[in-house]
Amino acid sequence: MSTLEAIKPVKRPRIGLYSVGLRAYWEQFPGLRERLSEYGRFIEKQMSAWGDVRHYGLVDTEEEGRRAGEWFNGQNVDLVFCHAATYSTSSTVLPVHQRCKAPAVFLNLQPTARIDYDRTTTGEWLAHCGACPVPEFANAFNRAGIPFRVVNGLLGLDYTPEASLTNETTHERPEAERSWREIKQWIAAASVRRTLYGSRFGFLGNTYGGMLDMYSDFTMVQAQTGLQVVVLEMCDLDRLLKDVTEREAKAKLDDIRDMFRISDDSPADKIAREPTDEQLAWSCKVAAAQEKLVREYDLDALAYYYHGAPGGVYEKLQSGFIVGHSLLLARGIPCAGEGDLKTAVGMKICDILGKGGSFSEFVVVDYDDETIVLGHDGPFHIAIAEGKPVLRGMGLYHGKQGAGVSVEATVRKGPVTTLNVTQTGDGRLKLISSEGEATDGPIMRIGNTQTPVRFRLHPDDYMTQWFAEAPTHHSAMSVGHNASLFRKVGELLDMKHVTL
Template sequence: MEFEALKPAKKARIGIYTIGLKAYWNQFPGLKERIEEYGKFLEKKMSVHGDVVNYGLVDTESEARKAGYWFNEQNVDLIFCHSATYSTSSAVLPVHQICKAPVIILNLQPTARINYRDTTTGEWLAHCGACPVPEIANAFNRAKIPFRLVSGLLGLEETPEISLADEKTSHRMEATRAWKKIEEWIRAAAVPRTLRESRFGFLGNTYNGMLDMYSDFTMIQAQTGLHVEVLEMGDLDKMMKDVTDMDVKRKLEEVERMFEISGDSPSDPIARKPTQEQLDWSCKVAAAQEKMVKEFDLDALTYYYHGEPGSYFEKLQSGFIIGHSLLTAKGIPCSGEGDLKTAIAMKIADILGTGGSFSEVMTVDYDDETLLLGHDGPFHIAISEGKPILRGMGLYHGKQGTGVSVEAKVRTGPVTLLNVTQTGDGNLKLIISEGESTDGEIIHVGNTQTPVKFGKHPDQFMEEWFMEAPTHHFAMSVGRNTEIFRKVGELLACKTVTL
């Protein structure tokens, strides 16, 4: 299902420059213009995924300094150093001593094979981008500047007239593999930019006694840049007072489009067909939740509030799940039980367009060798296998109140789990694992549930996962996202573990 985001994720600001040796330009006519055109090709292709600024050619140490200051002015998140021909490392290092944005060296050759018989020195120099890379790497290492590297083919669609070799390499594996890495770096760079400009709502409190989920808001902001806006139930109640009958009607129409309204569960006596009163109340609360998100300019929300039994606030929180599922599908991830770290995991997955549904381990099917992963509470409708089902809940297990819950399954196919936890020294840590969502059975108790098979026995997977000391919730995303999540971890300077 497609949803219009209430607040679209930011695009990364990407810097690029091309390097060369100034002495070559008079010696080999056309070489300078040729490699500049390669740089423009890179700029155009990268612009599909990010906001790209191209400094152009850097061929001296003094030009490198100018480029460094210019990239600072452009507020870039990431810089690609395009190694197009030989350059001294002294004409590269100053860029990154001045601008501290992460740097990736692009070692992309225009042709798969030079024309050995006809190649001139000038022609060879247009294909010797690998030559200075060890020198640059050595200089970066000694200057304590972290760097990354992508090697492969440039991937041109047409051969330039000046070339003596075949430069149509877009179909080659070496080009598609390199461009996949480049795309992942650009998309990953959107995560720290979006997070450091984000406002996460924290409504209520963290579920009492769940020690794994407690986090220091200052630590969260220090490591991600995001602001935590502490909200009260009274803030939501204020929005409730502004909800009109027309707001409720529109929200009910939205719910009827997006969800299947269930009958009674065939097995669980507390999972019933939602009453019209429950649906109307949930839709009124959902309308208020969306108003609150807009009022406080939120990018994500974590929440939990049980309320005094029989109180108004208990009734108010009983209507949370539908609205928070709708918000999650619209780019405002909502995590239950006050789990702020999992809201971050969900937001990372959502920024990357991979979903990110609130989950935990529910049970193991040893016959199918799958783990049933899900939770009561919000679901990312955009990655659902068919229409999610709404069930009336006579009891929110482990919590107070009754209301409407979502029963749904993430669509069949590859999935990647992303866990954001906190280590004993107070640092955030990412734990990543890929699996396969299967078409196995689920239970009909009003929870989101997805049977997932991993590349190892469930016992082995659980032992390895649990030994990493995760937060017990995590975000389930669709697709094989290990590499891009790892890049996010690197850009956020978080320890990252892949199982």
């Protein structure tokens, strides 16, 4: 599958890291401090593959904790990992996080799977007793009102330090693989937080009239995600359309022919036809204008909808939206139809994480296969397609004005997760994750994106639970089982998360 270069790259998170110990140990047990520092450097190296690590080093007194907290503030970190390298008093750790308000994660990573009981000395034991202080940290943080998370497991070294009296080569142990998978997810979630903060979401036109679940308070969205909503008008796009050159339109046609298959007439639906040359040419011109809009207003995502008066200029303009917005999705700019800003946020979260994020809603239930077909008539994330998506000419857009070219596609088979961003009665955003399997079941040939998904529950039971969470009726479809990852995103954004 061909891919296009991202217009705006995902931001790497800034990760704070420090190890803790008790200063009295260093004189009592020569070499212990150096050994623990070596563990810290290993963790820094591993984390550096996924983020920009700001490694403070060892914190072993209250005064050092205060200095570390101020230092992390100066580094503008998104997340702080506290490596419980050995025992340390909670009075050493708490000042770090009283000063630096970035989310905290304790790392309880034991270097060995099993100590050598017959040979172990007190100093050797202290190099492996990271679990000892974590309950104390948890109690102090809870009473101080500071949220925390814990990753438990093995350190995962691929060698054994010379000072060790036991085998510390644990990188192939499942306990090490699991702990580093958790760490990687926390860093990925921090990338979402950094990328969303200060990002610019265009809102073009308005929300589809009467869809009350989708109406959003722009101030509320900015307050909870850090993104900025940029209100745009159709005349902004129309102005840029007038500047599109033949060469720019031709480049979009080349992209379309590379990434899509042009359909014949649908065998079933008379309104789904082979796109005409005129329809394709118009979609290409509009697509070039859509990219100009993204670049001029420095957009990271877009929510859009415009009804338009019958036969009006803007009705014709919006009729060419779907193809161009699918091309923007392929370049890291999620585009959510019907003015659904909250789902644009969900799509952006999925895209930042490299999991796709295609616009979808419930289409129909297949009780024979026990699947729910999910899809929409809007843009599709080409990077997660099963084969080449199809372009169909539409005699009309159902429930909307105009006619044009639409995308018919399905998400590739295998694990998928839908991410729904909804709003509760108190104005808070909430995330709902649903894991399932995209199947090879049949779809309709009507110019819409459609993917049959088998969730873990019978369709009726699943829908009962999903509806009870009061979702927005759209969601972002991602590839992989990502509920654990989305939960971490919710924690870092201070949003409730529910997994179905």
